[in-house]
Amino acid sequence: MKRTIPVIAAAALIVASQCTAYAQQFPTKTVRIIVPFLGGAAPDLIARLVAEGLTKTFGKPVIVENKTGANGNIAAEDILHSPADGHSILFGVDASIVVNPHLYKLNFDPLKDLTPVASLASNQLLLGVNNDLPARNLKEFVELAKTSNPPLTYSSSGIGSQHHLAMELLMRRAGIPKMVHVPFKGAVAGVSAVIAGETKAGFSGSASTPQVKAGRMRGIAVSGTKRSDTFPDLPTIAETYPGYSVEVWFGLLVRAGTPDAVVEQLNKSVRDLLSQPDFVARMRSSGSVDVLNISRQDFGELIKTDYEKYGRIVSELGIKQADQQP
Numbered sequence: 001m002k003r004t005i006p007v008i009a010a011a012a013l014i015v016a017s018q019c020t021a022y023a024q025q026f027p028t029k030t031v032r033i034i035v036p037f038l039g040g041a042a043p044d045l046i047a048r049l050v051a052e053g054l055t056k057t058f059g060k061p062v063i064v065e066n067k068t069g070a071n072g073n074i075a076a077e078d079i080l081h082s083p084a085d086g087h088s089i090l091f092g093v094d095a096s097i098v099v100n101p102h103l104y105k106l107n108f109d110p111l112k113d114l115t116p117v118a119s120l121a122s123n124q125l126l127l128g129v130n131n132d133l134p135a136r137n138l139k140e141f142v143e144l145a146k147t148s149n150p151p152l153t154y155s156s157s158g159i160g161s162q163h164h165l166a167m168e169l170l171m172r173r174a175g176i177p178k179m180v181h182v183p184f185k186g187a188v189a190g191v192s193a194v195i196a197g198e199t200k201a202g203f204s205g206s207a208s209t210p211q212v213k214a215g216r217m218r219g220i221a222v223s224g225t226k227r228s229d230t231f232p233d234l235p236t237i238a239e240t241y242p243g244y245s246v247e248v249w250f251g252l253l254v255r256a257g258t259p260d261a262v263v264e265q266l267n268k269s270v271r272d273l274l275s276q277p278d279f280v281a282r283m284r285s286s287g288s289v290d291v292l293n294i295s296r297q298d299f300g301e302l303i304k305t306d307y308e309k310y311g312r313i314v315s316e317l318g319i320k321q322a323d324q325q326p
Contacts, residue, residue: 100308
């Protein structure tokens with residue numbers, strides 16, 4: 001028994017040294033960043049900036065592959081069928097990591113099967129309304145929604161989307177008894193419906209920014225914990241209803257089991273990019289996003305906190321899990 005502990009310790013040292021040696025050689029081949037969106041969307045543009053920066057850092061190609069479908073689950077499963085060596089990286093959008101597990105029967109558990117690497121950016125949602133709606137601010141919107149007969153309609157990018165959940169949260173906090181949810185296939189379609197008057201209101205992210213700036217729809221408030229740099233005159237909903245917060249985040253994740261030394265190397269390389277003013281300026285130009293440069297540990301805690309938050313919301317709404325893959 002006395003010899004067992006030194007043997008185990010020696011084995012652990014060998015494994016640790018092998019992992020460190022591997023990290024020093026990483027990457028040994030092309031690195032893929034798998035994006036669950038079509039080319040041209042804000043996540044795709046950010047991923048390509050990261051790929052460009054990491055290519056320079058590593059001296060090896062870092063490429064972007066777009067794998068859409070199943071609300072991001074196809075991209076995630078690509079990572080889970082790839083070797084756990086850091087050469088395949090998921091561009092994670094919070095909804096696919098912290099909302100989808102509560103809506104669908106997945107073949108994987110994001111909290112167990114994926115390892116957080118680095119946060120990248122965050123984005124608030126904007127509550128926008130049709131220009132003909134008489135409400136000019138959040139207070140007037142809530143009062144109108146409470147008394148409107150028939151109930152006000154609102155659009156979203158789909159049942160269970162954050163756009164949908166953000167409005168349901170507001171209804172509960174503000175005591176709005178009923179609004180009619182009209183889901184669309186994507187944020188752009190939902191915003192277009194508000195502009196056309198097909199629906200009266202809706203939450204959206206970057207899809208609404210150019211429309212509000214062009215005066216095609218009216219911004220009422222933003223969903224984050226602080227005012228938006230893009231719309232500094234719009235109040236946060238939390239200013240009226242403390243504790244209200246719905247924010248979208250983007251980040252990188254790898255398959256669980258990837259050597260920790262490799263994950264740390266990736267984390268450091270990404271955070272170095274996020275500390276460069278030129279890189280940050282280019283990233284912000286890809287959409288109305290704010291840099292989210294937090295520690296790997298804090299990123300992991302953010303994922304867990306949001307996972308629990310959206311689990312409660314979905315349960316309260318009574319949205320049932322789909323019987324098959326989305």
